[in-house]
Amino acid sequence: QKYSVEDPDDVYDYIIGGGGTAGCVLANRLSEDPDVKVLLVEAGGEPDGNTQIDMPALNIYLRHSKVDWDYKTVPQKFSCNACENKKSLVPRGKVLGGSSCINFMVHTRGPPESYNTWAKMGATGWSYNDVLPYFMKSEDMQIPELMNSKYHSVGGPLTITESASGVLSELFLQAGRELGYKVGDLNGENPHGFMRAQANIKDGVRVDAAKAFLKPALHRSNLHVITHAHVTKVMFEGKRAVGLQFIHGAEKKQARASREVILSAGTIGSPHILLLSGVGPKEQLDQFNIPAVADLPVGKHLQDHVGVLFEFFMEKNVSVIKEDMLSLQSRLAWILFGKGPHASNGVEGMAYVNARGGKNERTLPDTQLLLTSFGGGSDSEDTAYSLLGLERKFIKDSNFAAQENRHLFGLLPILSNPKSVGEIRLRTRDPLDYPLIDPRYFEDEQDVKTMVAGIKLAIRVGESKPFKSVGASINPEFWKVPGCTQHGKGDKYLECVVRTMCAIVYHSTGTCKMGASKDPSAVVDPQLRVRGVEGLRVVDASIMPEIVAGNTHAPVIMIAEKAADMIRGAQN
Numbered sequence: 001q002k003y004s005v006e007d008p009d010d011v012y013d014y015i016i017g018g019g020g021t022a023g024c025v026l027a028n029r030l031s032e033d034p035d036v037k038v039l040l041v042e043a044g045g046e047p048d049g050n051t052q053i054d055m056p057a058l059n060i061y062l063r064h065s066k067v068d069w070d071y072k073t074v075p076q077k078f079s080c081n082a083c084e085n086k087k088s089l090v091p092r093g094k095v096l097g098g099s100s101c102i103n104f105m106v107h108t109r110g111p112p113e114s115y116n117t118w119a120k121m122g123a124t125g126w127s128y129n130d131v132l133p134y135f136m137k138s139e140d141m142q143i144p145e146l147m148n149s150k151y152h153s154v155g156g157p158l159t160i161t162e163s164a165s166g167v168l169s170e171l172f173l174q175a176g177r178e179l180g181y182k183v184g185d186l187n188g189e190n191p192h193g194f195m196r197a198q199a200n201i202k203d204g205v206r207v208d209a210a211k212a213f214l215k216p217a218l219h220r221s222n223l224h225v226i227t228h229a230h231v232t233k234v235m236f237e238g239k240r241a242v243g244l245q246f247i248h249g250a251e252k253k254q255a256r257a258s259r260e261v262i263l264s265a266g267t268i269g270s271p272h273i274l275l276l277s278g279v280g281p282k283e284q285l286d287q288f289n290i291p292a293v294a295d296l297p298v299g300k301h302l303q304d305h306v307g308v309l310f311e312f313f314m315e316k317n318v319s320v321i322k323e324d325m326l327s328l329q330s331r332l333a334w335i336l337f338g339k340g341p342h343a344s345n346g347v348e349g350m351a352y353v354n355a356r357g358g359k360n361e362r363t364l365p366d367t368q369l370l371l372t373s374f375g376g377g378s379d380s381e382d383t384a385y386s387l388l389g390l391e392r393k394f395i396k397d398s399n400f401a402a403q404e405n406r407h408l409f410g411l412l413p414i415l416s417n418p419k420s421v422g423e424i425r426l427r428t429r430d431p432l433d434y435p436l437i438d439p440r441y442f443e444d445e446q447d448v449k450t451m452v453a454g455i456k457l458a459i460r461v462g463e464s465k466p467f468k469s470v471g472a473s474i475n476p477e478f479w480k481v482p483g484c485t486q487h488g489k490g491d492k493y494l495e496c497v498v499r500t501m502c503a504i505v506y507h508s509t510g511t512c513k514m515g516a517s518k519d520p521s522a523v524v525d526p527q528l529r530v531r532g533v534e535g536l537r538v539v540d541a542s543i544m545p546e547i548v549a550g551n552t553h554a555p556v557i558m559i560a561e562k563a564a565d566m567i568r569g570a571q572n
C-alpha cells in the first residue's frame with residue numbers, strides 16, 4: 001500500500017507536522033470526519049517491509065539505522081562518564097509511526113498519580129479520571145484475565161499482550177511477593193507493585209502507531225500523507241498560524257491550513273520547529289535574528305528517564321541465549337507462527353516501587369524496575385555500544401564480552417521522577433542542523449540518591465530466594481566498574497556507577513510544557529493551544545507538564561486521542 005502523495009494540495013483544514021506516534025493517531029481520528037481534509041507531513045519514509053521494525057527481538061538494531069534521527073546530547077557534566085565524549089544517545093524514530101516503530105514496545109500508562117499531579121499543576125481536565133477513557137478508547141487488551149477488567153477495553157487499534165516467556169517473569173513476581181509488594185495489573189487496580197510486562201505486540205509482530213492508526217485510514221480520500229518532507233517552519237500571518245513550510249527532496253514546498261496547524265514532531269522536533277518559526281524565548285530568538293512571534297519558554301522543561309542496566313548470571317537454563325536466537329527453529333517459529341524468542345521484546349517484568357522507602361500507594365513511585373531477558377552484552381559488545389551508548393574502551397575494560405551466550409537476566413532500575421531538568425536550544429538557524437540537547441542528567445543530587453536506592457532494591461530482587469533457586473548471582477563485573485573501584489562497595493561506589501554508566505531510557509518529554517493559560521512556564525494551555533498565538537497546537541510527548549513515572553508511548557497515544565476530541569469539539 002502506497003502512503004505518500006508527491007505534491008500536497010494548496011489548502012487543508014488541518015495540517016499535522018510529524019507523522020510519528022501522536023501524528024498517526026491524529027491523522028486517523030481527524031480524518032474520520034469526511035468533511036475535513038487532513039495533511040500529515042513526515043520527515044521519514046514508510047515503515048513497511050522493515051523486518052527490524054516488525055520483529056520485536058530485533059528492536060535494538062534500529063539504533064543508528066536509517067529510521068533513527070540518532071541525536072546525541074551535548075557532553076554531560078554530571079553523568080555519562082563512560083559514554084562516547086560524555087554524550088548520551090537520544091534515539092528518535094524517523095519514519096511514519098515515529099518512535100513507536102523503534103521503541104521497546106513496553107505498554108504502561110504510568111501511575112494514576114502522575115496525571116493527578118498534572119491536574120494539580122494547572123492542566124485542568126488531565127487528572128487520571130479524565131484521561132482514563134482515552135487510554136481505554138485505543139486499547140485492544142488481549143491478556144485473557146484482563147479483558148473484562150473495568151480498567152481495560154477490547155477492540156481498539158492498540159493491541160496489548162504479554163510477551164513474557166514464563167519462567168523469568170514468574171520468578172520476578174515471586175521475588176516481589178517475598179519483598180512484600182503486591183502483584184497485579186499496574187495498568188489497572190494496582191498503582192504500586194510487580195507485574196508481568198505488557199507489550200504492544202500482536203501475533204509476534206510490533207504494533208506501532210503507523211500499523212494501528214495510520215494504515216486503516218489510508219483509503220480515505222480526505223487524508224493525504226507526504227513522506228520525506230522535513231518541516232522547516234510554521235507560517236504565520238500576524239499571530240495566526242496559517243500553514244507549514246517543508247523541504248521535500250530538493251524542493252521547498254508549503255501547504256496552508258484553514259483551521260489549524262498541529263505540531264506532532266515529538267519532544268525534540270516540535271520545539272525545534274517552534275524556535276525556527278519565532279516562537280520561543282526572546283533572548284534566544286534575538287541571538288539568531290529570528291523575528292519573535294511569541295515569547296514563550298519553548299525547549300525549557302526537558303526531562304527524561306535514566307537507568308542502570310546490570311546482569312545476573314544463572315546456573316539453570318531458564319533464559320534465551322544468542323545460540324537459541326540464531327537457531328533455524330526459532331526463526332521458523334516466528335516466520336510460520338509469530339512465536340518463539342523473536343516474538344518477544346525481551347522485557348519480562350515490571351514494577352513500580354518506592355525504593356527510598358514507604359509503600360504509600362497514593363504517592364508517585366520513585367523507581368520503575370524492568371526485568372529483561374537480555375543484558376548489555378548478550379548478543380555482542382555491539383549491544384552495549386548501540387543500546388547504552390558506552391564507549392568501546394569502557395566496554396572492553398568492563399568485559400561485556402563475557403556475557404555472550406551466558407544464561408542471564410537484566411535488571412534495570414529507572415529513575416521515574418527525575419528532579420533534574422534540561423533544555424533544548426537552537427544550534428544554528430539552519431532547520432536541518434540538529435538542535436542542542438542538554439538533559440543535565442543527575443544535576444540534582446536527589447536523583448543520584450534515588451537511583452542508588454533503586455539499584456540496591458534491584459540487587460535485593462536479583463538475590464531473592466526465587467532467583468537463588470535458579471542459581472542467580474550478580475555479574476562480578478558490576479563491582480569492578482572502571483573508574484569506581486576506589487570507592488569500595490558502598491553508596492559512594494554506587495553513586496560513581498550511576499554517574500559513569502547510567503543510560504537514557506528514551507522518554508524525553510516536556511519541551512512544550514502544558515500548564516494553566518496564565519502559567520509563565522507553560523508553552524501550551526490545557527487545550528494544547530500554543531499560548532499567545534492562534535490556530536496552532538502541539539500534540540505529542542513534549543506537552544507533558546511533568547514526565548509520567550512510567551514509559552511514555554501509551555501516554556502519548558492517550559494525549560493524541562484526547563487532543564483529537566478537543567480539536568473536533570472546537571470545530572463544532
Ligand SMILES: Cc1cc2nc3c(=O)[nH]c(=O)nc-3n(C[C@H](O)[C@H](O)[C@H](O)COP(=O)(O)OP(=O)(O)OC[C@H]3O[C@@H](n4cnc5c(N)ncnc54)[C@H](O)[C@@H]3O)c2cc1C
Pocket residue numbers: 017018019020021022023041042043044091092093094095096097098099100102103104105106107108229230231232264265266267269270273505506507508539540541542551552553554556
Ligand atoms: C529507542 C526507544 C525505546 C522506547 N521504548 C519505549 C517503550 O518500551 N515503551 C514506551 O511506552 N515508550 C518507549 N519509548 C518512548 C515512546 O516511544 C515515545 O515517547 C513516543 O513514541 C513519542 O511519541 P511522539 O509522538 O511524541 O514522538 P515520535 O513518535 O518520535 O514522533 C515524532 C515524529 O515527527 C517526525 N519529525 C520530527 N521532526 C520533524 C520535522 N522537522 N519535519 C517532519 N517530521 C518531523 C519524526 O520523524 C517522527 O516521525 C521509547 C522511545 C525510544 C526512542
